[in-house]
Amino acid sequence: MTAQIISGTEIAKQIREEIKQEVAELKEKHNVVPGLVTVLVGEDPASQVYVGQKEKTSAALGIYSERHDLPADTSEADLLALIDKLNKDPKIHGILVQLPLPKHINETNVLFAIDPKKDVDGFHPVNVGKLMIGEPDYLPCTPHGIQQLLMRSGIETDGAEVVVVGRSNIVGKPIANILLQKQKGANATVTICHTHTRDISFHTKRADIIIAAAGKANAITADMVKEGVVIIDVGVNEIGKTAEGKRILVGDVDFEGVKEKARAITPVPGGVGPMTITMLMLNTLRAAKIKAGLI
Ligand code: GUN
Numbered sequence: 001m002t003a004q005i006i007s008g009t010e011i012a013k014q015i016r017e018e019i020k021q022e023v024a025e026l027k028e029k030h031n032v033v034p035g036l037v038t039v040l041v042g043e044d045p046a047s048q049v050y051v052g053q054k055e056k057t058s059a060a061l062g063i064y065s066e067r068h069d070l071p072a073d074t075s076e077a078d079l080l081a082l083i084d085k086l087n088k089d090p091k092i093h094g095i096l097v098q099l100p101l102p103k104h105i106n107e108t109n110v111l112f113a114i115d116p117k118k119d120v121d122g123f124h125p126v127n128v129g130k131l132m133i134g135e136p137d138y139l140p141c142t143p144h145g146i147q148q149l150l151m152r153s154g155i156e157t158d159g160a161e162v163v164v165v166g167r168s169n170i171v172g173k174p175i176a177n178i179l180l181q182k183q184k185g186a187n188a189t190v191t192i193c194h195t196h197t198r199d200i201s202f203h204t205k206r207a208d209i210i211i212a213a214a215g216k217a218n219a220i221t222a223d224m225v226k227e228g229v230v231i232i233d234v235g236v237n238e239i240g241k242t243a244e245g246k247r248i249l250v251g252d253v254d255f256e257g258v259k260e261k262a263r264a265i266t267p268v269p270g271g272v273g274p275m276t277i278t279m280l281m282l283n284t285l286r287a288a289k290i291k292a293g294l295i
Contacts, residue, residue, distance in 0.1 A: 094120030145275025
């Protein structure tokens with residue numbers, strides 16, 4: 001079987017065009033410019049790249065963006081004070097605090113402090129709860145991007161056996177929640193596997209769709225999947241550097257082996273990655289529309 005390669009780069013491009021048009025319309029008809037702020041604490045190089053991409057994409061789509069880079073030794077109180085200020089800033093519709101935070105800052109306290117209406121990550125417990133009961137305001141960006149990849153590639157989730165590998169609050173738990181909702185692009189039977197699962201292969205071998213979000217290279221190999229499976233690879237693992245010092249990144253799936261059995265598969269890079277930022281832009285647009293009373 002030759003697997004269909006699901007291009008997140010292409011699908012993200014389409015969605016960005018749609019967002020760009022809507023942003024222009026919002027400005028023209030209602031004089032509203034969506035505003036996004038990103039807050040980065042410390043100098044983690046990967047986080048710096050992500051935050052830079054968010055600024056660049058905002059600018060390309062006509063979204064106002066602001067960036068706060070804080071030193072690694074910023075106190076929790078100072079970070080909470082900044083969030084309080086941003087909660088009250090009328091230019092800002094979406095607040096994103098880049099994770100992970102330095103160890104001395106309590107992540108839960110920070111996520112709880114963001115106004116749920118500006119929580120474009122969908123990480124505040126109010127938004128997590130709203131998703132759980134099928135009434136979401138903001139879907140978390142990576143899981144929402146995964147759902148869009150499936151829908152826009154014509155992959156049916158209704159009644160499908162979906163196995164999610166990984167139970168993080170950012171990907172594993174919310175994608176499971178999204179795909180089990182009673183609605184279009186969902187209605188799946190979902191299993192979540194994790195580090196304490198007795199036999200992951202037992203589950204992955206009967207999956208129609210596998211969502212690999214384990215954070216480990218080669219977590220999913222060809223012997224663990226059935227013919228015709230659909231694979232969404234969320235992993236970004238650095239396995240070394242090139243002679244020029246460039247990071248070599250791979251997903252959680254042994255792409256070369258698994259693609260021989262799969263019906264469709266996402267590459268790394270160029271799969272889930274470009275979708276995450278795109279969905280953040282969509283949530284920022286949505287936040288601006290909610291604030292303007294348009295939805
Ligand atoms: N770090 C890795 N993924 C994410 C994300 O989706 N949002 C935030 N805020 N931080 C992250």
